[in-house]
Amino acid sequence: MRIDHMALYTFQLEAMRAFYIKYFGATSNEKYLNPRKGFASYFLSFGQEGTPGGGARLEIMQKEQVPAHGLGAGAEYIGLTHLALAVGTRPEVDALTERLRADGYPVVGEPRTTGDGYYESVVLDPDGNRLELVAE
Structure with missing residues (x-):
């Protein structure tokens, strides 16, 4: 068994995607959009199976009306x-x-x-x- 991916909501989807690509060498899929739900996401991949990063993935998501957690940065x-x-x-x-x-x-x-x-x-x-x- 392995963890398939982790997910984070963000208010700045494109900036987060660019950050993980620029500094950590992530690769990204095409943006997924669900206009009915006001939802957009990317899956970012880090490495391949059997290599450093082990195929780990991070899903970054944006959705209308998801509140901030309210804590300081x-x-x-x-x-x-x-x-x-x-x-x-x-x-x-x-x-x-x-x-x-x-x-x-x-x-x-x-x-x-x-x-x-x-x-x-x-x-x-x-x-x-x-x-x-x-x-x-």
């Missing part, structure tokens, strides 16, 4: 708290963290080795979702 809350993305080596974690910082994305956790042995940093995507950038 990057806040921790009950429920899904972060998405961890393996981005390569420690120097690659450092480089991507600095690239995102230079492009104006908040870094809320500087690169470090955690108590359980992960090397990671934490940045926020355009919607304020917490992304852990981890070394493989």
